[in-house]
Amino acid sequence: MEADLPEEELDEEEQLLRRHRKEKKELQAKIQGMKNAVPKNDKKRRKQLTEDVAKLEADMEEKHREELEQLKLTSKESKIDSVAVNISNLVLENHAPRISKAQKRREKKAALEKEREERIAEAEIENLSGARHIESEKLALILAARQLEIKQIESDGHCMYRAIEDQLKEHECPLSVAALRNQTAEYMQSHMDDFLPFLTNSSTGDVYTPEEFGKYCADIVNTAAWGGQLELRALSHILQTPIEIIQAESPPIVVGEEYTKKPLVLVYMRHAYGLGEHYNSVTGLVNTATENCS
Known part of the structure; x- marks a missing residue:
């Protein structure tokens, strides 16, 4: 079964997406527990809960976004040639990719926009009967x-x-x-x-x-x-x-x-x-x- 395969035998993107899905489910379970612990008529605590939940979700989104960006940058480098892949992987383990600030901004904007569109599409599918x-x-x-x-x-x-x-x-x-x-x-x-x-x-x-x-x-x-x-x-x-x-x-x-x-x-x-x-x-x-x- 796929769940029993070692991580190194799976596609890198699938590994990352699988982990992201797992982390999102764990966070939603945690949030649900937090919500259940606060009475619905306790307005002050519900306001604080809302702020806490928003921060948790924002932190996870930022973490996942950065990880996805890093993976995409690594994949671009890997297309040069097999020798460059090996060298790039060694460098990326210890150093951030050397790209200009302008290029970094463009790539980050493109990655964020793509991820936003994917999240919207996923949310719409989930909400069709929700x-x-x-x-x-x-x-x-x-x-x-x-x-x-x-x-x-x-x-x-x-x-x-x-x-x-x-x-x-x-x-x-x-x-x-x-x-x-x-x-x-x-x-x-x-x-x-x-x-x-x-x-x-x-x-x-x-x-x-x-x-x-x-x-x-x-x-x-x-x-x-x-x-x-x-x-x-x-x-x-x-x-x-x-x-x-x-x-x-x-x-x-x-x-x-x-x-x-x-x-x-x-x-x-x-x-x-x-x-x-x-x-x-x-x-x-x-x-x-x-x-x-x-």
């Missing part, structure tokens, strides 16, 4: 009925604020992510009694102290802390505008129903990325038939 695909199909139907479609927002910890920022542009009321975070923190600080009862210490289960609440608000401004229901409530008051959140499995949620302006519309996705929850914006669905007749 939770992400099912959720996306349901959301597409819900939005199409309202002549809307998803507008993708970057997944970087600021997605909720970026989605609000995008919606405000549509309403000709531009505000940056930084401004939205600052105003959210200021509003929550000045209305502490409205928000404090909904925040608890993950270790003790007690409601946040004023000091802990102050730290929570500072994190809104100074970190990429994810925004959620409390921050949306604050933003609806700041903007005096309803905010509607569309979901695949539940009816839409409207925050700030007391206001009469046209709502800002966000899409909440539970399975958008490996880390889970994500907010997107929406845009008007292009009517192809109308465009063709115009």
Whole structure:
């Protein structure tokens, strides 16, 4: 069986890809264990978990990328001739390949782009029957009925604020992510009694102290802390505008129903990325038939 073959009898690329697959599976198992260890309603620990998981995945991706690049560079050298292969292998064991900085940048860019395309293709295959695909199909139907479609927002910890920022542009009321975070923190600080009862210490289960609440608000401004229901409530008051959140499995949620302006519309996705929850914006669905007749 292939699994019993010595590593030296296997193709180098297959050895590397096999090890990468094994390491990814081990990391996913580790991440799942980490997720299971944190209660779903423990918002603070889940935020920290998200940061830890993101770092673990990023570190592994960078490691695998570098290893794949090194293998490709070695393979290029091996095509010169059999003598050069032997010499190159000896040199590469102890020294980095001697190439110009410009060439190194070009090769690295090409390798990264190829790997990105391969990852996208693999992810699409895996998601054809997965939770992400099912959720996306349901959301597409819900939005199409309202002549809307998803507008993708970057997944970087600021997605909720970026989605609000995008919606405000549509309403000709531009505000940056930084401004939205600052105003959210200021509003929550000045209305502490409205928000404090909904925040608890993950270790003790007690409601946040004023000091802990102050730290929570500072994190809104100074970190990429994810925004959620409390921050949306604050933003609806700041903007005096309803905010509607569309979901695949539940009816839409409207925050700030007391206001009469046209709502800002966000899409909440539970399975958008490996880390889970994500907010997107929406845009008007292009009517192809109308465009063709115009």
